[in-house]
Amino acid sequence: MFEFAALTYGVLASIILSAAQRNRKMARPHPPLLLYTGYLLCGVSGGVAVILAYIALSQFAGG
Numbered sequence: 001m002f003e004f005a006a007l008t009y010g011v012l013a014s015i016i017l018s019a020a021q022r023n024r025k026m027a028r029p030h031p032p033l034l035l036y037t038g039y040l041l042c043g044v045s046g047g048v049a050v051i052l053a054y055i056a057l058s059q060f061a062g063g
Contacts, residue, residue, distance in 0.1 A: 013041055 016038050023030050 009041070009044070012037070016041060 016034060019034055020030060020038065023034075
């Protein structure tokens with residue numbers, strides 16, 4: 001299950017970043033769906049980082 005989620009996240013991030021780079025090179029504005037998906041991926045990354053940091057700190061402080 002984790003492998004599928006990691007693969008899906010990686011493929012989606014790759015598509016979003018390549019589309020944003022292509023739009024930037026062509027000096028075109030980004031479509032709203034691209035922006036929203038990028039912000040979603042950024043939020044998911046930040047949320048997972050906070051959760052993992054909390055787990056690590058709770059293991060360290062717990063004993």
